[in-house]
Every structure is written in C-alpha cells, then in structure tokens.
Amino acid sequence: MNADIHGLSGAYAVDALDDVERAEFERHLGQCPECQDEVASLRAAAVELTHASVATPPAALRESVLQQIATVRPLPPLTGRPGQASPAEPQPPAGGPLAPPTVTSLESRRRRIAPVTWLVAAAAAAALVIGGIAWSPWNNQGSTQQPPLSITEQVIRAKDAQRYEKDIDGARATIVRSKSLGRAVIIADNMPAAPAGKDYQIWFQDPKGAMHSAGVMPHEAKPTLSMLLNGDASRYNGVGITVEPLGGSQEPTSAPIALIAFS
Missing domain, CATH: 2.60.40 (Immunoglobulin-like)
Structure with missing residues (x-):
C-alpha cells in the first residue's frame, strides 16, 4: 500500500473524498491502526467544537488574519526528476472501467485535497476551546456573549x-x-x-x-x-x-x- 494514502485521513474525516477515493481509503482504513486513530481524533475534535459556547472575537482579529494569509507560502508544484516533466494523471479509457490508482494519481489527490485538510486545521485553530468556551471568528453573528466582568x-x-x-x-x-x-x-x-x-x-x-x-x-x-x-x-x-x-x-x-x- 502506498504511504501517500495516509494523507487522505483528514479529507475522509470531513467527507471530502469522492466515491472512488472513499472506497479505496476505507479498504486501507480497515487495516491501518494509525489512520483509524487519526480519523477518530479528528471526528472527536469536531464534536467537541459543536458543544462549545460562542464568544465574540476581538475587533482587530479579521484584519490580522487577512494580513497573515498574505504571507502563507503555497505548496510547490509536483515535479519529476530534474529535466523531466511531471507525468500526467492517467485517464480512464472511454467507456471502460476506471483503472486502479497509481502512485502518481494518489500523490495528485493528496495535493488536491491538501487545502481541504489545511482548512480543517485552520478552523480548529481558530476555535480555541478554553474552559469549555469555543472562540470562533466564523460564528459570531448575533452573539449575545457579554464582555468579562471587572x-x-x-x-x-x-x-x-x-x-x-x-x-x-x-x-x-x-x-x-x-x-x-x-x-x-x-x-x-x-x-x-x-x-x-x-x-x-x-x-x-x-x-x-x-x-x-x-x-x-x-x-x-x-x-x-x-x-x-x-x-x-x-x-x-x-x-x-x-x-x-x-x-x-x-x-x-x-x-x-x-x-x-x-x-
């Protein structure tokens, strides 16, 4: 089993795989304790966030986040050996069955899904669970949370x-x-x-x-x-x-x- 399939665990936990990818990963999941633990951990974190209260973030948070986003370096494109072009992901023959995924296709999927996994991590980081209170800048509309008492x-x-x-x-x-x-x-x-x-x-x-x-x-x-x-x-x-x-x-x-x- 190619090691790159482990990178699909985050997308699987948030239901971001297509049918073929999901079936492939679930076959792997049944025999990989490491991925089982990671998927269970991600799903448990998502459940905890839904139980938390919402507090209004500081007014300066949005500007700070937007400024920091501009400094994030994207992943470099996939490349082959020096002097060689990256092989294209194979396409299924017209009217025929879908070919089994190759190393290249799995890597391509992992790179394609990486932004989804990053988004999950960013949302979890923004929802700071401290003493049972989740603080999330994406869920503050209509909040009636009062400021801390002196x-x-x-x-x-x-x-x-x-x-x-x-x-x-x-x-x-x-x-x-x-x-x-x-x-x-x-x-x-x-x-x-x-x-x-x-x-x-x-x-x-x-x-x-x-x-x-x-x-x-x-x-x-x-x-x-x-x-x-x-x-x-x-x-x-x-x-x-x-x-x-x-x-x-x-x-x-x-x-x-x-x-x-x-x-």
Whole structure:
C-alpha cells in the first residue's frame, strides 16, 4: 500500500473524498491502526467544537488574519526528476472501467485535497476551546456573549456578597464584601469632596484593631463612586474611613469619620 494514502485521513474525516477515493481509503482504513486513530481524533475534535459556547472575537482579529494569509507560502508544484516533466494523471479509457490508482494519481489527490485538510486545521485553530468556551471568528453573528466582568462587578454580583452600610453626614458608604473572592468594594453615595489638600483614605481593621491601608478615594465629588479595596477582605473585621494628607498616609493620622464592622 502506498504511504501517500495516509494523507487522505483528514479529507475522509470531513467527507471530502469522492466515491472512488472513499472506497479505496476505507479498504486501507480497515487495516491501518494509525489512520483509524487519526480519523477518530479528528471526528472527536469536531464534536467537541459543536458543544462549545460562542464568544465574540476581538475587533482587530479579521484584519490580522487577512494580513497573515498574505504571507502563507503555497505548496510547490509536483515535479519529476530534474529535466523531466511531471507525468500526467492517467485517464480512464472511454467507456471502460476506471483503472486502479497509481502512485502518481494518489500523490495528485493528496495535493488536491491538501487545502481541504489545511482548512480543517485552520478552523480548529481558530476555535480555541478554553474552559469549555469555543472562540470562533466564523460564528459570531448575533452573539449575545457579554464582555468579562471587572473584579469590582464580580464582587458586587458574587453569590456570597454581603453589604454593610453607614450614614456619614448625609452621605452613605456601603461596603460589599465577598469572602469567596477575598475582595471588597466601597460604594459612596453623595460623598462630598475631601477638604482642600486632603484625601479620604480607606482602611481594613484586623481582629486586633490595627488599621491597614486599603486605598485612597479619588479626590472628587460624584453622586455615586465605587472603588475596589486593596487587600484580602476575608481576613479583616471591618473598614474605617479617615481624612488624610493628599495622597494618603502609612497609618491613620486622624480619628475615623466612619467605622463599618463586618457583622
């Protein structure tokens, strides 16, 4: 059996052979464990891709793919020995039976089918199966996939999210904490701007009462302001807010204007 028939396995897996080629390859397939494994692997990959979710690719992907296609070198034409022309593929006699494929005809078929096999590989590479999500630039029409949530949004929407509120002279500070994520967010409603040359600084309070900086709030007044706090929120018992010099301090320099306990 000519070794070139192994090259038909990819086209066979996607049903890209004609009747004669399919019959010939199936006879070979029955006695070639290597081709059996390859065909089974290709078909299994195709099934996995059909089970995946679809995510919208980056907007720049199409331009990038088109630019890279221009750099792909095609396969060189078949040639015989130096100084000799390539033999033409034999044609069946008029009205007679089709002659058995020769080495030349099998090679010609393999070259003819090579673009099909390349297309299968390219589609599989473009469908990146990561954590059960397939990302395919050819299947994004009408996709309703939402962009990834920020860490702040993940904390606010977490199933174990807990909310702790505190009124501060007409303003309201809300701490949202997720122990499973180990993070916390402060949401300030109607919080006035910090005094000139000062900033509001947020602190985590540990079980011993010590304060650990969790960040400095933006120096501006907004109807609603949210900020992700720095540090492992699952380790602490509460949050404090102090007024500190511009840019914040290593440790509190004034009494807290608010203390919010996680209880």
